[in-house]
Amino acid sequence: MSPFSASLPVTSTRNRAPRRFGVDVLDLARWQFAIVTVYHFIFVPLTIGLAPLVAIMQTAWVRTGNDRWLKLTKFFGKLLLINFALGVVTGIVQEFQFGMTWSEYSRFVGDVFGAPLAMEALAAFFIESTFLGLWIFGWDKLPKKLHLAMIWLVAIAVNLSAFFILAANSWMQHPVGTTIAQRGDTTRAEMTSIGDVLTNSTLWAAFPHTVTAAFVTAGTFVTAICAWWMVRLMRSGKAADATIARDVYRPGLRFGAIVILIAGVGLALTGDVQAKLMFQQQPMKMASAEALCETENGAAFSILSIGDLNNDCEGVTRVLSLPGLTSFLADGTFDSTIKGVNDLQADYTAKYTDSAAGGEQISYIPNLALTYWSFRLMIGLGAGSALLGVAALWMTRKGRVTDSILLSRLGLVALPMIFVASSFGWIFTEIGRQPWVVAPNPTGVDGVWLLTARGVSPIAPGLVLTSMIAFTIVYSVLAVVWYRLMHRYTIEGAPLQVEDVSPERIGGTPGGAESDDSPLSFAY
């Protein structure tokens, strides 16, 4: 037990009467957070992965001078921009919603959690927004290599952004570099080491896992779209179309497929590392992922279970399972002992009921059905991409092109699946952490924790309901617009002709002369 635990007040930050609106606001605030965050994360993985892929395509063009790479850069660049816009604007909400609906959480964690957020804005958001503008509008204004550097800066910055936000999230999963401090009548978490926060083992498992997932997403995107186009062109029966399929889409497809496979291996390995870490750091999350109610030796991994969704252990029936696999996922041996949620509940009750829950008997078990299924959907839906990558490379081996509808259909199935898989990865991580918003750290700093219920703002439920409805309406409209634009630009295909408009080619001066009245090469 932590030396602080005994003195930790009921609420995170101060002694307060139970809130009038507690339950309602909590549910609404959780729903709102889920809606805006899952929505934001539809666009984010594609941006994180696709920005570097477009940068590589443009690099290939600058180095080889082969127009095919400029065509692919322009094609996927436009799709990247359509997607980027929604990632940016929905990201604004992320920056402020902690204060809006999670003010008590913010008061408790701000000293630690605010730092990576501020760093993300200063170090990453400024770079990505500024240099993206230069990339979009700068084709005829910047020398070719400098213009190339712009997209690379964007690609690096979006990944840096992922690092900082995952540093913040990892601290909620596994608080390090922190201590509980009393300040006036306020108890809060304070940072003791930024080094510890930025070298958190959870972060260094989550960051590569998230980034490789983003690359698999972008690789799937490129492969699926190139496959669709290749098959379509090969089936048109025109020799000119077949040339385009061979010359433009085949290299694009193989590039995307290789990205899927390399990143996919990384994704699986980092997922394994992360799972092993989670067995130590958040055993309840991993036991719930398996719906493992009772402690078992050589725990199996079930592929299919039937539950009554009552979120209790009685309703779980395993239909198909792989013996020993859960134990193997936990520590690499097939016969180790994995604690079940019932034993863990007893442990947590003994440890936290007085200190964190104010003596109240609460369940420390997350929603079992959601945790169990989101874990499986994350893994299972990601497998479609691997299949696509292997099929795409095989069907285009040794200079081949293909007109196989099987491949284009596989792409159209794998593409939405990988987005859903990413979403379920986060749903699993966040739901599995409940009822904590800051999960206790059993392997290091002890004493810094916060129940989600204690983090919500003391505001009227009507406010949160209003914003939840408003966000849902606006986001739904934007989702339709985004989808239609992505679809419209995808079926337009890569440009047939591209022109090098760099200043050294067209003989202008960087920035252009004041008297130059010729139209801009690009304008909104």
Add this chain to the structure above:
Amino acid sequence: MDLAIVWFVLIAVLWTGYLVLEGFDFGVGMLVPILGRNDKERRVLINTIGPVWDGNEVWLLTAGGATFAAFPEWYATLFSGFYLPLLLILLALIVRGVCFEYRGKIKDPGWAAWCDRGIIAGSWIPAILWGVAFANLVRGVELDANHTYVGGFWALLNPFALLGGVVTLLLFLLHGSVFLALKTDGELRARANTLAGRLAVAAIVAAGAWAVWAQLAFSVPWTWAAVVVAAGALIGVWLANAKGREGWAFLFSAVAIVAAVVLIFGSMYPDVMPAFNPENSLTISNASSSDYTLKIMTWVAVALTPVVLIYQGWTYWVFRKRISTAHIPEPIGLSMKPEGSVTHV
């Protein structure tokens, strides 16, 4: 020197960066229907800020993130307390940003018209609401002993705050019109110039009235200096604009916004969120983070902010050319429906 005070100043600097930079692109967005009489003219207006608006908006995210890191209590109370105005601002910024980016993607008059509506609403709403929010910070708000805002939504719409909304609206319209006079050419430039002259007069009257009210009712003596600077700068905008010195006019309108931020933050000091009952006020010392966190964040800010200023400055240099209708290429957006049939496999 107390690092918490340094951070109070730094956050004022971040808000200054935000309001000066996004101030003119709010102005441009609001003026789209007023100065742009046809699609090509509207595109000229939008393209003056096309490459930079997003970078400008990051100053807001940085101000928000820095407030969270340096003054968690302030961040928590401010954004949970000003919930509805902030929600409206966020929705406006979302719609506006998407409309900037998507307007040119589809070649269709109806599409452009919808995007224009989004740009217009998305620029007017925050231009007013930021003034309402900051005026309430100057005036003070109702906080309980736990530093929770308990005043409700309607209390935020008091006359002083509403006048504050009018002030930021006029300042941003003025800032946007002098920016457009500086960045466009031909007829648009002339129109922007004429409008800026009128807006300067309106801004002097409204901002003057609000500033004197703030000084007499809520502020401290030394911020009279900011009022004098703002007044001088606004008169400077009018004079420079009348003489066609567009660079100076823009500089003066930027100075007026800086002076307004100095007045706002100067009047709050040493509070970050003054309460009607002073015992409940959030102050620089009771709202701030630990010294350790502030020290780390100071290093980060000192190392990175100058770099940001350099590359953002470079962007403005790269896109320094004036834009006229002659520079606007034919729309490159796609038609709403594909031309020719696309067979889906």
